[in-house]
Amino acid sequence: MIRATLKSLMARKLRLILSGLAVVLGVMSVSGAFVLSQTLTDQFNKLFATVGTTLDVTVAGRAQVDTTTGPEPVTAPVPDSIRAQLAALPDAASITGQVFEEGLRVIGKDGKVITTTGPPGIGVNWSAETDLNDLTAGRAPQQPDEVVVNNTIADRGNFTVGDQIRVLTLQPARTFTIVGIAAPKPDFQRPTGDLRVAFTDATAQQLMIGQTGQWTRVNLDAADGTSPAQLKDEVQKIAGAGYEIQTGNEYADAQDEGVQDFVGILRTVLLGFAAVALFVGVFLILNTFSILVAQRTKELALLRALGAGPGQVMRSVLLEAFLVGVVASTIGFGAGIGVAIGLRALMESVSGANLPPGISIPAAAVVASYAVGIVITMVAALLPALRAARVAPVAAMRGAATPDRPLTKLTVSGGALTIAAAGAVTAALYADLGGAVLPVLLGGMLLGFVGIAMLTPAIGRPVVSGLGRLVSWSAPAALGRRNSARNPRRTAITAAALMVGVTLVTGVSVLATSLKESMQSLVASDLNADVVLSADTPGPNPAGGFPDAVLREVRQVPGVSSATAVHLDTAQVGTGATEVAAGDPAGIATVFGLERSAGDIRTLRAGQLLVSDRYAEDHHLAVGDTTTVATQRGKPHPAVVTGIYRRSDLLPGVVLPPAEATSFRSPLATTGYLTVAAGADSRAVRARVGELLADSPEVKVTDQAGYADQQTGRVDIMLVVLNILIGLSILIAVLGVVNTLTLSLVERVRELGLVRAIGMYRRQVIQMVTVESVVITVFGALLGIAVGTALGAAVVAALSNADAPLVTVAVPYGTVAVLLGLAVVVGLVAAVLPAARASRVDVLRAIAYE
């Protein structure tokens, strides 16, 4: 029996290759995810380990604000007095004050800020760099306007010793002279290629911390005979509990943890998309094995007639599936390693990082690859195997005409599943399920896909006929249409596989478009400003802005009737971190059209704050209550609520007086809102304002519509990434179409021979097969668009109930049109090889009787 199975497998290897390919792609994603994350983990581990060896004890301030998401909060600086005290310790062999702050931006020779995706720009003092870095050219900075830049900046911006360079920090652009270029010592390669500018001590302190006499960290080396732990205790006694004191290794481990979190998220995301690809792969394998079993009915019946039991037959099909799974998993595992290498190279080039070579392959990757590949293949082949077991021996004698099996059972169960799935999705979106929301939502979607796939044969016939009528301009095309409808189950599974990917793309697109349009209408309706000054920094660390002084000048520009600046940051209010705004309350109230809910929302003195009604409700605050406010660089202090405003989606829930902004992470204003007097030339005003902002090149001067576009720009980037990842499952679905076509054409060899004999041209045969293919793909796309729109609309509706009452559903007609067009193209492409083979069928062999 096993030999018979193996022989039949070899005979059909071409047919199984396509379905195997689906498993390969899915397993490749799984293996790639594991290998990549393990590699990154190990390599970062190695790199951070070296850091731990260079210092023994490090002292830093604590953060005022405990944010769990978004940019890292700023730690309080360490005063120089502490450094002086610690310098006196006998067990400290050496002590260095270090300035090391993110938020530095470099302006390139073209006047634009040099952007990096990922690694930050860092401002440091040169004296703390010499342990780990060497000068590759020039000398150390000695004057306040001299700097050393690192090799990344020199390469990216084409800078050499002697050039002038403009740098943005907590202050707007200042010009410096490059006196040296530095690179990490060979033993201390950094994991990320950051942009680093080293100033003199005082300049670094002033520009990066905001005041002199302060350090980011104070680092100590232990004297011979003293362990880092001992030194740490001594430092603790002097510095006290207000500072974070760590040994070198503890510090390295903490850094490592941060990176591990990121790597963990990366792996989860990659595995998520692998799961989608594998889900689609199940459809494909199910279809392939169904078709193969159907084609082998006579052979299987013969085996049964000769005495093989149904169990043996079923096991032989499952054995085939197992072998396909093993081979596909092996190839997929290998391909995944390749993908991981490729992705790592991509990450390195994009982020400028410098990882050591080599790749780590965890055992989990091997186990997961084989487990997933084999289980998926065998689960998918289970139903066909069961059907094979039920082939009656007498079928070997009879003609193999299978009557159309009724679809009622399938349709009813499909309908039940779909309703259950809809229920699960609704519950996930509207009911309060706490942490279970995501699994229930995903489970509901999965169930829904299966349910709809089961319903598809029933709804398929009329839809496919209707579709076909559009393309039946010739007899071959009409034949193609009929062929696509003749086996509703087969067509349904093939189309359903495509539906999964299209649903995801459409759903995400509906979500994104709705968000964008809502944002745009929100800005249009709620924002009372003609011109907006806004920093255009993509990424999670918005540090760009402009000084208040510039705003005073902007106010003087003819045509400007009012100008309001808003500073945004995260601060600790009460017991939690929250987004806050600081600025003139009257101006803010006008710009954002705030409605008064209680108290006075148009004035703020020191020690006061305004909150939104939502924030007040969540935190049980009323006018007159006192709470604590601690900004990133300030000290905690009490503040009284003096006004409550009706919440606005464009403004955070807390507004502080303008003075608080001086102790924000950056004293620069984040956004400015101007109104232009009636009759004034808006364009001229914008041009003049732009000139005033010459030292803040990150700040863009736009009108309302431009501002709305800026805000939604990030959505577009995410959309592209998501679509690429979803593209993998669509690719698998396309393989499914090719597979179904190829296998169906094998069955129809006699018909092909017949029509060629009675006079159909080869080109007409190609036309016939192509129409069949396009009908299937367009059908799948239509299904996906319908389901995706419904899903996206449901999510949007849920969102608008909960959080943002102004989110409206917008259908991305452009995307839908593109998807339909793509479906046609995909149908054409998928048909190329099968149609060519069909047109070249050997007519004589095809019509010969057996």
Added chain:
Amino acid sequence: MTAALTRTSAAAAVDVWKVYGETEHTRVEALAGVSVEFERGRFTAIMGPSGSGKSTLMHVLAGLDTATEGEVWIGDTRIDTLGERATTKLRRQKLGFVFQQYNLLPTLTAAENITLPLAIGGDKPDPDWLAFVVDSVGLGDRLGHRPSELSGGQQQRVAFARALITKPDVIFADEPTGNLDSRSGSEVLELLQRSVDEFEQTVVMVTHDPKAASYADRVIFLADGRVVGEVSEPTPETVLERMKRLDGRRLEAPPIRR
């Protein structure tokens, strides 16, 4: 000789060879210098034992296969020099086919199967001719049925109607009764005969069944890729007799090698 052949014959083979294999060892002569004419408006049967080359001859005549050497004519057209596309067009417009089985497309109704050659060419059927053909084969009440709903005999009759719809020069039938019981088989053979007698079709039928061959006006016998004899106005007995003699002769004569 060529010119004389084409004026009265609907189809003709002139010294046709069909050879497979390249080496001495593997060389197979399916047809070894066959020359034969098929008269217009006549029913001719080609008979022979298995391996005689009768199917190959029909395939070559019908443009479904290419001769290695020799000339093949359909009416005034020499078809062995035509390209693939032109041959396909010829089959569609000038020839009709009835195969032993799998004659019909399962997704089409009987009516659609009948008009298929016209549809492929983008033409509409002449309604009178269509009605006539349908009536002649006696399928008026089954036009809307799919092949799976028709009996074997009915399917062959649909195939024959399809063969007639283009008013072909020649109808080629390859063992048309092979899969039928004797009653349905007789019905189909009678239809073939009637089409020749009443509407002057030319029918060339390959068969191994003497009873089927007796419906023809002339029977040509093939053995080992050569024409070895013919009988006019055949009866089942004369045909059977000839077949037996053929077998005997074959056992005595050695194969002739070129």
